[in-house]
Amino acid sequence: MRQIFTHRPDSSFVVITCLFFLFTVTGSGSAAKLSDYPAPHWLDFNEVANHMVINGIPSEVYTFSGARSITDTLDFYKKTWRTHPDFFPGYRESEIPGWIILARAEDNLLLTLQVRSDNPLYSSGYFAIANLDNISVPKLNTTPMIPGSTVLNQSENMDYGRKSKTVLVTNESSIDTNVNYYKNYYKSLGWSNDTT
Numbered sequence: 001m002r003q004i005f006t007h008r009p010d011s012s013f014v015v016i017t018c019l020f021f022l023f024t025v026t027g028s029g030s031a032a033k034l035s036d037y038p039a040p041h042w043l044d045f046n047e048v049a050n051h052m053v054i055n056g057i058p059s060e061v062y063t064f065s066g067a068r069s070i071t072d073t074l075d076f077y078k079k080t081w082r083t084h085p086d087f088f089p090g091y092r093e094s095e096i097p098g099w100i101i102l103a104r105a106e107d108n109l110l111l112t113l114q115v116r117s118d119n120p121l122y123s124s125g126y127f128a129i130a131n132l133d134n135i136s137v138p139k140l141n142t143t144p145m146i147p148g149s150t151v152l153n154q155s156e157n158m159d160y161g162r163k164s165k166t167v168l169v170t171n172e173s174s175i176d177t178n179v180n181y182y183k184n185y186y187k188s189l190g191w192s193n194d195t196t
Contacts, residue, residue: 045063
């Protein structure tokens with residue numbers, strides 16, 4: 001279930017998404033760009049955000065897709081990232097339901113490849129470059145929540161003069177209870193429900 005409530009005060013754009021899964025991808029600061037890193041020829045990349053702050057980390061995030069297997073894509077990055085001056089192999093691999101993740105620390109940056117695992121013959125996912133020099137503590141207490149809720153992830157973005165904030169919240173209440181809470185809260189502030 002996805003609910004997006006929007007409000008446009010003073011020409012700014014705010015989006016709050018509740019009950020929407022967003023894995024914490026981390027991306028790059030302004031010093032590093034996707035073109036600085038090798039990429040397989042079969043992947044097409046598109047920028048998601050050139051300055052997204054995810055859990056306090058400035059990030060540059062890209063989406064990618066390509067008609068080659070997940071294994072081909074993972075093998076390319078495992079081979080490319082194999083060596084590292086501080087550890088072997090030069091990456092860490094993890095898996096969560098629906099995703100395979102490779103992460104590599106390099107020159108105060110965190111490179112993250114996140115590949116969807118639902119179609120083994122086709123590669124799609126996210127590539128991100130996080131600037132670890134500019135980490136700031138996110139302010140988590142500004143998001144309205146049902147009592148007993150916990151913030152799992154928070155990202156802020158500024159694209160084309162528009163600000164957005166995405167927050168992942170968990171609690172023991174039902175989906176309907178959460179949806180009604182946010183509908184009532186934002187409608188009381190004059191927001192409109194643009195997407196259900």
